[in-house]
Amino acid sequence: MLKRPSSRRRSAPSEVSINLVPMLDALVTLIGFLLFSMSFLSLVSVETPMPQDSPEQVQQKILEKPLQLTVSLRDKETEIWSPFGRIKPQTLPHSADGMPDTAAIHSALIEIKKQFLGENKVVLVPTGATSYDILVSVMDSLRNIDPTDPPVFKRNEETGNDEPVKTLFPEVIFGNLLGEG
Amino acid sequence: MGSYRSIRFRRSRRKRTELELQLTSMLDVLVIILVFLLKSYSTSTNNFTTLPGMKLPISGSQDIPPDSLHLIITPEGMTFESNRIVEFDLGAGALGASEKDAQYALKSADLAEDGRQIKPLYEALVKAKDRAELLRAKSKARDADGKPLPFDGILAIQADKRVHYDTIRKIMYTGATAGFKVFRLLALKRET
Numbered sequence: 267m268l269k270r271p272s273s274r275r276r277s278a279p280s281e282v283s284i285n286l287v288p289m290l291d292a293l294v295t296l297i298g299f300l301l302f303s304m305s306f307l308s309l310v311s312v313e314t315p316m317p318q319d320s321p322e323q324v325q326q327k328i329l330e331k332p333l334q335l336t337v338s339l340r341d342k343e344t345e346i347w348s349p350f351g352r353i354k355p356q357t358l359p360h361s362a363d364g365m366p367d368t369a370a371i372h373s374a375l376i377e378i379k380k381q382f383l384g385e386n387k388v389v390l391v392p393t394g395a396t397s398y399d400i401l402v403s404v405m406d407s408l409r410n411i412d413p414t415d416p417p418v419f420k421r422n423e424e425t426g427n428d429e430p431v432k433t434l435f436p437e438v439i440f441g442n443l444l445g446e447g
Numbered sequence: 448m449g450s451y452r453s454i455r456f457r458r459s460r461r462k463r464t465e466l467e468l469q470l471t472s473m474l475d476v477l478v479i480i481l482v483f484l485l486k487s488y489s490t491s492t493n494n495f496t497t498l499p500g501m502k503l504p505i506s507g508s509q510d511i512p513p514d515s516l517h518l519i520i521t522p523e524g525m526t527f528e529s530n531r532i533v534e535f536d537l538g539a540g541a542l543g544a545s546e547k548d549a550q551y552a553l554k555s556a557d558l559a560e561d562g563r564q565i566k567p568l569y570e571a572l573v574k575a576k577d578r579a580e581l582l583r584a585k586s587k588a589r590d591a592d593g594k595p596l597p598f599d600g601i602l603a604i605q606a607d608k609r610v611h612y613d614t615i616r617k618i619m620y621t622g623a624t625a626g627f628k629v630f631r632l633l634a635l636k637r638e639t
Contacts, residue, residue, distance in 0.1 A: 286470040293477040300484040309495055309503075311512035311603065311631040316623045394613035398606045401615070402504040402634050410507055443620050444563070 312405050317439050333382050335375075336441060337408060338391040339366055339400075346374050353378060365400055372407040372434075376415055379434055383420045388435035391442050409436050495605065495633065498526075504608040506634035512603055515631065516575055518568075518618065520606040522551065525568060525618075528575065532567045533557055551614045558617075565621045572602070572625035600628040 319327075327334070331350040338345045344366045347355035356374055361367045379385070388408050392401060411418065411434050419428040494514060497503065501521055519526040525533040536552040559566050576598055583595040590596055602622050606615065619630055 283467075286474055290470060290474060290477065293474070293481055297477065297481055297484060300481070300488060304484065304488055307495070307497060308636040309512060309605075309633050310506050310508040310636045311510050311633050312506055312508050313510065314619075314630050314632065316619065316628050316630070318628070392612045394611060394616070396612040397608060398610040398612070398615060398632075399504040399608035401612055402506050402608075402632060405632070406507045412507070440616070440619065443616055443623070 312402060312409070312438070314405075314438050314440060317441070317443065333385050334389060335378060335382075335385065335387070335435060336389040336391060337371065337375075337404070338441075339393055339396055339404065341393065344371055346371070346378070353381070366404055368403050368407040371404065372412075372415075375408060375434055376411070376418065379418055379431065383418070383431065386433070386435055387437040387439060389439050389441040391440070405438050408438055409434055495603065497605065501605075502608050503605070504634045505637050507637045508634070512631050512633060515599070515601040515603045516572075516579075517603045517605065520551070520604070520610050520614065520618070522607060522609070525565075527568065527571045530571070532571045533565060551610050553614070553617070560620075560624075563617060563620045564624060565617055568618065568621045569625050572622060572627060576600075576626050598626065600626055601631060602627045602629070603631040603633055605633040 327350075331352065333348050333352045334350060335353070336345075336347055336349060338347070342360055342364075344358045344360070345355060346358070347353065358367055358370045358374065375388075390401075390405065390408065392404070411432060418431040420431050421427075422429050495512065495517060498519060498521055501519075517528060522535070523537065524531055524535050533553065536554045553565060555562075557566050558564065559569070580595075580598050583598065586595065588596050604615065604618060615632075622630060
């Protein structure tokens with residue numbers, strides 16, 4: 267007796283299985299490669315050039331009276347000033363833990379950047395006892411503009427558009443490499 | 448007898464259920480690991496390493512340092528290109544003393560130019576500079592005028608976060624007298 271067409275359709279379909287083994291092999295190889303070539307130590311650098319002013323350049327500076335923004339770290343306070351009097355000196359007391367108030371320094375420098383948009387250099391004058399940790403955090407506050415900071419715009423002369431400034435004073439130079447402090 | 452056995456076994460083989468390893472869940476786990484690794488993957492072009500027990504400062508800088516000459520400053524001394532060149536006068540910061548006692552004091556015999564220059568470091572830097580210039584002279588790479596590429600004069604400084612600026616200043620002064628113009632202060636990247 268012949269089967270009814272409906273019952274023929276109901277017969278169990280053959281199972282299709284994908285061979286996952288080659289895919290598994292590829293994934294294991296990839297993971298091995300990534301783990302092997304990954305750098306777990308994530309180092310960054312803060313660059314500082316050696317000050318190289320010739321006597322002629324110093325004379326030129328005296329004539330031109332540039333900003334030469336200077337941040338002096340003292341035992342109990344931080345002073346932000348210009349040797350040529352281009353800005354009003356500011357004295358910022360250290361925070362309660364005796365460390366320079368990097369947030370206040372950063373805010374003060376943003377205001378100065380708004381006045382001197384073309385300026386990229388800042389002279390840092392730490393004391394001899396300033397630790398490397400504080401040095402790096404102060405340099406960070408001098409160099410970088412954080413996403414949470416109020417935006418600073420600079421006119422692009424070519425396009426005529428106002429564009430956001432991405433760095434504060436990226437060229438940090440140490441001002442007392444030869445002297446005591 | 449043998450044929451009887453084989454027929455019996457063939458029957459039993461037919462009846463045995465196939466054992467299949469369930470690989471899907473394992474594949475899921477591997478894909479998640481792969482995505483995580485790809486997300487946190489970062490390649491670097493430098494060979495900078497750190498030493499055990501060394502505490503680096505944290506920086507928000509985004510600059511990945513390319514390979515360059517490398518000086519490491521630990522509470523015990525200075526290591527330049529994997530060679531210990533300066534031993535600090537440990538004093539109270541000797542073995543067993545607390546971290547705060549680390550002095551980073553240089554021995555007076557190691558200092559020159561009114562205490563500004565570190566003699567062993569100066570010698571090591573000058574030697575490294577000479578070697579780099581010799582390699583550049585032998586290299587086929589030339590600048591626009593056909594001269595060997597100039598020495599880049601970059602020194603990467605990797606210091607323990609407790610090192611004082613006074614020591615860093617001496618290192619930078621020594622580097623400058625040896626012909627180095629740019630100093631890269633290394634730090635750990637701040638996680639965002």
